[in-house]
Amino acid sequence: MIKLYGAPLSNYYAMVKAFLLEKGFDFEEIPIGPTYSEPFLELSPMGKIPCIEVDEGYLSETTAIMGFLESCIPELPMTDSDSFRRAQMAQLIKVVELYVAIESARLLGYVFFGRELNQAVADEVKPVMVKGLAAMQRLSKFSPYLLGEEITMADFFAYYVFKTAVPVARKVWGWNIVDEVDGLRDWLQLMSERPMIQQVDGEHNAAVKEFLENAE
Ligand SMILES: N[C@@H](CCC(=O)N[C@@H](CS)C(=O)NCC(=O)O)C(=O)O
The missing domain is CATH 3.40.30.10 (Glutaredoxin)
Structure with missing residues (x-):
């Protein structure tokens, strides 16, 4: 197993x-x-x-x-059978990873671990995220999933990147990155309604809450 x-x-x-x-x-x-x-x-x-x-x-x-x-388990596909569309999925995952996930993670110490805000880092990160989110807008369909009618690995990846990047941007800049990409809000809602995601989110949210309470 x-x-x-x-x-x-x-x-x-x-x-x-x-x-x-x-x-x-x-x-x-x-x-x-x-x-x-x-x-x-x-x-x-x-x-x-x-x-x-x-x-x-x-x-x-x-x-x-x-x-x-x-x-x-190819019988339950989360990737497109077409090789070009699979590459487009990889492209979108990479954009979200490099320019939203990794950049916002540079500020996790301040947001979650009680460290001082490094303003120079914050000043570097924001413009990269702005470009990353604009790239995501260009690459995503939101119809209703990121790449079309079928859910793919990109949806799972991006959903959990935003779980962390949204509170980071809110705390560092008072910036709601959900408003930055048309369609993002409804897609986040759609993803959050999936039963398996609700289960995992319940555990993740409880762990974050417990961590923040213990850090106080
Ligand atoms: N690139 C890694 C990122 C995973 C990651 O950053 N995990 C965090 C926890 S959310 C971690 O292990 N952080 C400890 C560290 O960076 O040393 C992946 O795609 O799995």
Whole structure:
């Protein structure tokens, strides 16, 4: 059985868990936090969560994990069968990852971990996110899913990126990034209504709440 390592506090963990549930996998959750130390680096060489253990070995990096899981159960496709449209999905995931997820994560220390705001970093991050969100607007259809009528890996990935990027932008700049992309609000709502996502969101939201209460 697949083992999923990580913790519900992590939006990337939530992403993979929601994907596993939607694809109908049997899996076991192994609670562990990120740690840059042995023996965890054997599982996840950057010390990050999530990672999975399957018969073939360990895998980290969410998009690699989701790509592998997708190939295990092709009967419930979350990717397009057309190779160009699959590449468009990869393009959208990359744009959201590089210019929304990774950039907004540079401010997580301030938003969630009680560190001082580094204004120079905030000043660097915002224009990159503005461009990233504009690129997302160009690449997304919102009809009703990001790339059309069928849900794909891009929807799972982006949904959980916004779970964290929205509160970051709100706290750092008082900026509601949901208003930045036409269609984003309704799509977030649509995704949040999926039963598996509701389950995972419940666990993630509770973990964030508990973490913030303990940090006070
Ligand atoms: N690129 C990684 C990002 C995963 C990630 O950033 N995980 C966070 C938890 S949400 C983590 O492990 N942070 C610890 C660290 O960066 O050292 C992926 O796609 O899985």
